[in-house]
Amino acid sequence: MVVFIESSCIIAYCRGKEDDFNAGAITLYEKLIHHRGIITEIVKNQITVRLNELIGSTRDKRYANSIVFKRGKFLDRVEELEINNKLKERKRIKEIQQALEEIDFKKKQEIMFKKRRTSLLPETTDIIIGAQATVLKEELGESPFYLASTDQDFTFLMVDILENYDVYVDFPGSIARRL
């Protein structure tokens, strides 16, 4: 059983009680002692960028310490993997992009407004992360393969697409309950 952790999940853990998904992220973190959690470099980078913004906006030393400590704790518990088959990753990105374009306009518009984005499609990094998860699923050959995220792009738009590749997307709390 493998859980691919998306950045929003780790950020929910770092932000503490302020975040709606904090409780779920904590439960998932606890469960990861017995299960395999994985991330990729792009996820780690996303976390850092987001945490830079958080720490930069508060400049509270105590809060900064707690964020960095929790980031380290979570990253200690997960493995950072690299994609071996880059070609497959690129192919998968195209497939996901195509599948996204076929999604109903209203659904995409709804998520766009929710995320306060200007474009209908998810950010490129999110599409890449989705593609990486599907490639890793095949490379590791383990099943079931979960993707934990609190991001609407994953949990609403891409959930069906990724399910076609046997990657099950859900909120961290729900995944933790299933582990």
Next chain:
Amino acid sequence: MNSNKNLDVFVPSNGIILLNLLSYTDRIYGAVRLTKIEFFGFKEFDLPLNYVFYQGLMGPTTQDLKYDYEYLSALNLIDVEYVATDELNDLLVFTITDQGREFLKNYNPYEDLVDQFGSLIQTYGYQKKDALVEKAHREYTEPLYMLDLQELLHSLRTDMLLASIFWDKLGTVYMEAVPFWYLSQLLESILSRFKNTSNNIDLELINKLHELIVEKSKEYSIVLKHDETPEFDISFCNFLYDEGYDLLKQGVEAGLINREELE
């Protein structure tokens, strides 16, 4: 120190001491004379200089002073003029610039050492080079001279305080600068609570991070001085947060950071 957070460039504590010295005199002639003045200041006037002075041909000397005055000169805080002489080497003439004086007005952690700077220049500032070298040879024969642990920690803390002010300002413009601010303030707070070696903390790690921040602060100061846009590497930001986590863990184990703060 002045609390207005407007530090455009980073100057380490050793550099600020050099600026202070130069502000008490018109100019200092010669690199050897400058080294000797700094050394006597360190030994006889208790200036908290974080250099390791070792025995050279001209008495106790250090290479780091050269890097410092070259760096200050690159920032245009001091002027280093090379005057040709009838000997092989040029004579170096050091003067403080208006920008340097302005910097000192805003940020001078050594304001309470005014008397020491004044009397050091009075005593040794205008002596002949040979007299200074001879005195150094006669009175200071040990192979190494450096700060003791407590003074060293104090000096490192001053550096980190200055660095955190510098990065705090930079962090308002560039988000990627935030990890530098974070690490410098963390080091500063750990160093200020650190009392003795019985605290179970890795001094080598602190030293390594201190050097890294000082080096990067200098690098970015020069970039900003030339009105260029600094570039930050995301993997380096990751590295800084990773190191910050290591430091936090050690701080908690050593009892320097309250664990409850982190949960």
